[in-house]
Amino acid sequence: MTKVFGSQSAVDGLDMRVPTGSVYGFLGPNGSGKTTTIRMLLGLVTPTAGDHDVLGHHMPDGLTTALHRVGSLIEGPAFHAHLSGLANLRRLDAADARSDAATSEQRIDSALDRVGLKPAANKRFRAYSLGMKQRLAIAAALLAPRDLLVLDEPTNGLDPQGTREVRHLVGSLAADGITVLISSHLLAEIQQICSHIGVMRAGRLVAQGSIEELRSTQTAQLTVHTPDPGPAADVLTRHGLDQVRVDGEIVTAAPGDVLPEDISAALARAGVRLRRFAIDRPSLEDLYVSLTGEGFEVRG
Numbered sequence: 001m002t003k004v005f006g007s008q009s010a011v012d013g014l015d016m017r018v019p020t021g022s023v024y025g026f027l028g029p030n031g032s033g034k035t036t037t038i039r040m041l042l043g044l045v046t047p048t049a050g051d052h053d054v055l056g057h058h059m060p061d062g063l064t065t066a067l068h069r070v071g072s073l074i075e076g077p078a079f080h081a082h083l084s085g086l087a088n089l090r091r092l093d094a095a096d097a098r099s100d101a102a103t104s105e106q107r108i109d110s111a112l113d114r115v116g117l118k119p120a121a122n123k124r125f126r127a128y129s130l131g132m133k134q135r136l137a138i139a140a141a142l143l144a145p146r147d148l149l150v151l152d153e154p155t156n157g158l159d160p161q162g163t164r165e166v167r168h169l170v171g172s173l174a175a176d177g178i179t180v181l182i183s184s185h186l187l188a189e190i191q192q193i194c195s196h197i198g199v200m201r202a203g204r205l206v207a208q209g210s211i212e213e214l215r216s217t218q219t220a221q222l223t224v225h226t227p228d229p230g231p232a233a234d235v236l237t238r239h240g241l242d243q244v245r246v247d248g249e250i251v252t253a254a255p256g257d258v259l260p261e262d263i264s265a266a267l268a269r270a271g272v273r274l275r276r277f278a279i280d281r282p283s284l285e286d287l288y289v290s291l292t293g294e295g296f297e298v299r300g
């Protein structure tokens with residue numbers, strides 16, 4: 001899908017797949033096109049080009065069929081500060097033409113229970129912590145049964161405790177089988193709960209896949225600390241390792257398919273003395289930084 005606003009391209013040729021049952025972390029710096037993409041997915045913005053399916057329904061024809069199985073948190077519902085969480089949910093539920101008044105109390109109760117807000121149900125919204133406010137917003141998205149939950153930056157502005165609350169909640173919803181699409185500009189905040197990740201940069205999806213797939217695209221690096229760097233480099237080159245480099249007593253190389261145990265045995269046979277032998281794979285953090293140029297923001 002593509003979305004152009006005036007002369008500005010917000011989303012450019014996006015080809016995105018959110019597998020059923022996944023928690024898909026939709027990552028990218030501010031302004032990279034995440035919200036625009038989510039708004040297109042939910043039929044709130046018409047794409048300039050391209051089309052998409054939601055829960056197996058081609059959009060926009062399947063809008064009414066598919067979207068009542070989709071809960072979303074985009075800008076967040078408008079809550080009344082002086083009303084309790086419970087009263088706020090009652091108002092929202094009553095305003096939904098599709099909701100069945102006969103089951104309203106039961107659905108509200110289970111939504112509050114789901115997000116752990118039952119004990120605070122009668123507290124005024126303005127007395128809620130930021131994490132509680134965000135959990136209430138997610139409860140609002142859960143007033144009807146959902147197959148897919150779309151959360152746009154649900155941890156934005158939350159303190160570490162609020163972030164943990166939201167993360168924990170999303171993890172438990174996913175464990176119940178709800179597919180979750182969750183956007184964030186901070187990989188560290190959502191990495192633990194995601195099974196899949198898509199990375200946006202300047203309107204383009206620059207990487208997408210399961211965490212394992214993305215990790216495996218990262219080239220591992222062998223690092224050897226040794227007082228015998230010359231012989232060590234010779235052994236590594238003879239064993240077919242690429243990019244063998246010597247820097248003082250540190251030798252690095254790309255091990256490729258050569259097994260660590262074969263490398264260490266070969267070094268031992270050649271009499272190379274080792275102070276340290278390690279094979280490291282760059283973290284997802286490194287991948288994210290290299291794809292987006294974004295620094296890793298440490299919070300709290």
Ligand SMILES: Nc1ncnc2c1ncn2[C@@H]1O[C@H](COP(=O)(O)OP(=O)(O)OP(=O)(O)O)[C@@H](O)[C@H]1O
Pocket residue numbers: 005008009010028029030031032033034035036037153185
């Ligand atoms: N309605 C609009 N009219 C004009 N430009 C827009 C509109 N909506 C978004 N844009 C532009 O499109 C680009 C992508 O914005 P978008 O909000 O989708 O990014 P984002 O990744 O969600 O960022 P953020 O996390 O800041 O919301 C930005 O440059 C933004 O200014």
